[in-house]
Amino acid sequence: MGTVIRLSWWSDLSVRARLFAIVGLFGASLAVVGILAISALGHQARAMEELANVNVQQQLTLDAGTRQEVLRSRVFAALYSYADAGDPADSIANLRGLGEDSRALLDEMESLVRLAGGADDVAAVQRSRAATAIYVATAGEIATLASRDRLAAVARLSEFESMSHALGTALDAQTDLIRARLATADQLARRANALARTRITSAVILLSIIVTLIVWALARSIRRSLGAMRDVAAAMADGDLSVRTEVTSQDEVGELAQAIDRMGGSLGEMIARLRADADRDAFSTQLGEALEMVDTEEAVYGTVTRAMQLVAADRPMELLLADSSRAQLERAAQHPLAGAPGCGVESPFDCVAVRRGSRVAFADSDALNACPQLRGRPGGPMGALCVPVNFMGRALGVLHTTGPVLEPPTREQIARLAALGVQAGNRIGTVRAFERTQIQAATDSLTGLANRRALEEIVRQLGARRQGYAFVMADLDQFKKLNDTYGHGVGDNSLRQFADVLRRVVRAGDHVSRWGGEEFAIVMPEANAAAALEVLERLRQELAAAVGAVGARPFTASFGIADSTMATRFDHLVRIADDALYRSKEGGRDRATVGDPAVAQAAKPRRDFEQTARLDVTALVRSA
Incomplete structure (x- = not known):
């Protein structure tokens, strides 16, 4: 050897x-x-x-x-x-x-x-x-x-x-x-x-x-120095986190051995925390999936109510949300079994948790630094936990729960309540934003009426249900002259005033929209041309009275009427009503005319006729 x-x-x-x-x-x-x-x-x-x-x-x-x-x-x-x-x-x-x-x-x-x-x-x-x-x-x-x-x-x-x-x-x-x-x-x-x-x-x-x-x-020295740690590391890798090293030296090898021992202990604690986190994550995942399947605020409140029971089965709990004025808090949901704690806070920014933007815990309502809203409640001294409900940095409300002084909520309950606050805020804010977007997309900004796209969707739904309806085209008479003479401000006021009269006069189930410019359209479900004519006569009288009452610049409107018995396709129905409207203009304005499918089919479309006339006038001016 x-x-x-x-x-x-x-x-x-x-x-x-x-x-x-x-x-x-x-x-x-x-x-x-x-x-x-x-x-x-x-x-x-x-x-x-x-x-x-x-x-x-x-x-x-x-x-x-x-x-x-x-x-x-x-x-x-x-x-x-x-x-x-x-x-x-x-x-x-x-x-x-x-x-x-x-x-x-x-x-x-x-x-x-x-x-x-x-x-x-x-x-x-x-x-x-x-x-x-x-x-x-x-x-x-x-x-x-x-x-x-x-x-x-x-x-x-x-x-x-x-x-x-x-x-x-x-x-x-x-x-x-x-x-x-x-x-x-x-x-x-x-x-x-x-x-x-x-x-x-x-x-x-x-x-x-x-x-x-x-x-x-260097490799040989490091390999020999780390050799003693190999068996312990292998045992820990196999899942035995209780094993510990026996190296007692004070050099780097000893420090490494002590670090491995600490790592084993930390891993054991971390695994325990991960198991708890997995339970919380399961709750958060189920809550998120449940909230994703609801599309209205009322449905969100129902999901929050069911989730409160999973957060804590016996702790009073409530969800307080700001109203549309953002000046008051109102109860939107409460614990289905334990009920609501009955917090008396009125304004969102009277709540400490909302002002701070983070959850706040109070161990004893009698403590000097306890929330004033906790004092004097019928149940006597209590502890409380408040979690703000936000959406994109804006306060929506607060989740509030109470309990006995010596029984604060567990870490698991705190984590679940925090998750409920975050996900409820996100879903409520998203639903509200979507509702606002839908309203804005379907509404004319000047008159507040539905726009043409929204009305066409209503007609599509009526057609899908095979439900009959009357269709009316309305146009303010000599609107361009009104604009040119008195200015666009007067024109806009006239459009808004006409829209207000339409809302008051039409039937409860009728749909009114601004078709474009000074043109409006009305869809009357379960009505024919004769019924629509009666409504329009009342509308003309109401418009004349309304214009005279407020001392506005006088104006009138002309109407063209069609119903679903005259055509199966909506674009054909629009043409019939449009032709009838034009004939109302030709007949002296401030009147309603029922459309005739045969006349409308034979006549040139009104917009094409106006365009041709304009071109002819232009040609005459050039020839002169």
Whole structure:
């Protein structure tokens, strides 16, 4: 068997200390790797710098050689230009160019002096610079002399050629040194590059090994530290929450063991609470489903009444809701067996729970901070619980229950009462909002009468029941003139006044609506055209009396009558009544006319006729 080496000091360290040690070792390893990489990169950078320097020297030397040949060409150009008596301007330009090239050649030599490296390189550059200075000076002298004495200038050509040869020799020697130095710098750069790759690769491998060791050590330490907890955790996972650990150490492992023990206890308590919550959730679910199946407030109150018995079988309980003025609270439901506590609160905001927006419990009605509404009740001192009933942040009322002083409601009863308050408020608010929406959707905002859509739905229901009815179309006479003369305010008042007269005169089961604009429609179930005509005669008289009584602007109305015996389809019935209404207009207005299906079918629809007339008038105006 192999020998297992155990570092007891490492195992004795806490988990935190081991983590700090591992992090420190990792940091030190990373620093070493970084130093090696930086050193290798430094060598590589210096080698590359030297190689770049030598390349610059080589280029400057080549440029100097080129410049030397340019100067030599300019000297010969100066001699030939004076020999041929050419243009003086060309000679001057040549001399100026010779000066510029001379200065550039000297600058290149100075740059080579600054870049020179070793002793041999410095000596070669110094020799080149000296030869360059003599060459440049001689070139300038010969070019200048050529302008005065060409033969004397030609006599010095041999001297100039020897100096040019000397300078070329110096530059060649310097070029050879630079090539040798370039080869050396290239070798150094290659070595530095190889060294950098080797060091960085080695550093990466070393760092990988260190990281691997660190991860292995950390995993091994944590695994051994947590091994003692495995059996306990497995037992708890199997449902045995009574099992506890036996670890007594004071390090992180001991703290973890104590945490596992506390977790087992907490889980046991949580499961007990979850079971209680499940019971409450079952109540809330059943209550929600029951409330979803009712569509009226009275039905909601009935469901709340039944739910009160499930909240508490023997505690008086009541639901108080604000009336339409929101100024008073009225009892909407009470406990079916225990009855109502009889709270005397009158206004919603006189209730503490409503003002606070949260449930309020009072242990004793005789306490200093008890609700004043609890004092002086026939049953003597009592405890109470009040839960506000809200909908979308708006107070609707309160759920109120009472009981003996020493018998407060249980947590289960409080939770159920709170759920009843929330869900009852939501359902009551939703039902009220839906009822308001239905009323708004079916009502004309100006007159308060049903709108055309609502009346068409009533006709559909009558047709489904095969119930006969009369249909009347009414239209205020010369309403546009009334509007144009007295303004839209007077027109709106006339529409409202006509609607009020319609409500008063029609029969109890009749349905009146604003058809659109100044047009109104009446549906009279179980009536024919003759019965409708009688009602309309009374309506005309009542309208005349009403207009005269209030001193309003006088107006009249015309009517067209049809009944369900004249047509089976409602749109056909509307056309018959509409045609009869138009014939009332033609007959002098302020009258009712019974429709004739044959006449209505043969006649052009009133709206089409008016549109055609308008177009004809327009055509006449254009032709004029």
